[in-house]
Amino acid sequence: MRVAILTDETGWHTRQLQQALRARGASGRCVDLADCDIDTSAPGSGLLIPGFGRGLPDAAIVRGVAGGSFEQVTKRLGVLHALEGLGVPVYNGPRAIERCVDKSMTSLLLHAAGVPTPPTWATESEARARRLLMREEAAGRALVMKPLFGSQGKGLARVGRVEGEPVALPPLSRSGGLAYLQRFLPSSPPDDAQAEGFDWRVLVVGGRAIAAMRRVSAHWVHNVAQGARCEPAALEPALAATAEAAAAALQTDYAGVDLMPGPDGRPWVLEVNGVAAWRGLQRVTPFPIAQALVDDLIDRRIGGRSAGLAPVRCA
Structure with missing residues (x-):
């Protein structure tokens, strides 16, 4: 089985996915969507994916869609839609990515589904x-x-x-x-400017919350990229259920759901990430996250057992 890892940059995440694919008897090739072409004069599907000749991958994992002009991004998303239309499982699919990348659509769909989220x-x-x-x-x-x-x-x-x-x-x-x-949802006492606040990042895979962490920072922005530290967090029932409801509302295969304590004490969803990174989460998670993603792709989306691929389970 040959899987295209669609990404505009290679590194830790793509190596993790390639390792997880090898554990299932599959291979992963990194491909930049910018390098994919449409050529209806060529034999086959008319879609040219570098490294796959005139054929198509057996599946695709989306790790990144590079920014660009409106025309460039439209074409790159069009390649994802074309792969899906040609019967290639795309993880996450283009519709899910579009719903998540447009924060206004994310908010609207969360509201329509009754998922608690700030006005x-x-x-x-x-x-x-x-x-x-x-x-x-x-x-x-x-x-x-x-x-x-x-x-x-x-x-x-x-x-x-x-x-x-x-x-x-x-x-x-x-x-x-x-x-x-x-x-704005405050995450620390309003009378203590130095107090640390936090939010949660919950990873939902195949409709099920599988890992969580607290992102802790004295700053009101809690992204790891902005200096927050990662702490393990228990997947309490309310936290897991809210994250799963958010992922379902956006119809994602997997999602990184960002939540904070709401004014009513329940977890409220801030954003849903359809191309979620997990390096920080991996540091506080005892099982390999990339393997969980690959297992879900193969077992649920492709049906890997019937194809004779070796099963691997996370501890």
């Missing part, structure tokens, strides 16, 4: 965004302004009533002409 707004109207901010600020609340397609905690800013002081909304021209705003 969220997305608008192209600067006047509406400023009226919203005035209302929230008058109630003593802060909002988090996020890039619609951002990741790793980059580009986040608090506006409204922030630590007792008003913070204005920046011009929407700085954020692509769109305001994506989410009500």
Whole structure:
């Protein structure tokens, strides 16, 4: 079995996946979606995947879709849609990735499914965004302004009533002409600026929460890429159930779900990551996460036992 690992960069994650695939008697080849072409004059499917000749991989794991122009990204996602349409299992599929990468769609689908999540707004109207901010600020609340397609905690800013002081909304021209705003959930006592707060990252694979960690930081942004430290976290029933409901709402094969304690004491979902990294989570998880992903792909999406692939189970 030959699996395409679709990624714009190779490294620790791709090596982990290749090792896990070898343990199941399969091989993984890293392919950049930017290098995949459509050629309807060629024999076969018309889709050219480097390293697979005129054929197609038996499955594809999406590890990264590089940014680019609107046209480039459309073509790269089109390749994923084409693979899926040609019968190749794509993990995660393009629809799931599109739902997760667009934070406004994530918020809308979580809300529609009844998954607890902070009130969220997305608008192209600067006047509406400023009226919203005035209302929230008058109630003593802060909002988090996020890039619609951002990741790793980059580009986040608090506006409204922030630590007792008003913070204005920046011009929407700085954020692509769109305001994506989410009500801020404090994770540490408001009267202790030095207190550490946390959020949870829960990994859901095949519909089941399998691992969790707390990301702890004195800063209000808790991404590992922004310096938060990882601590093991128990998969309490409410935490697991909420993360699983979020992954189901976005119809993901696997997902990294970010949650925080809500004002009602329940875990609330902030974001769902459809191309989730797991290096930090692996440091506090006793079983190999890449193997769990590969096992789910082969056993659930492909049916690997019937193909004679060797079963491997995580401890």
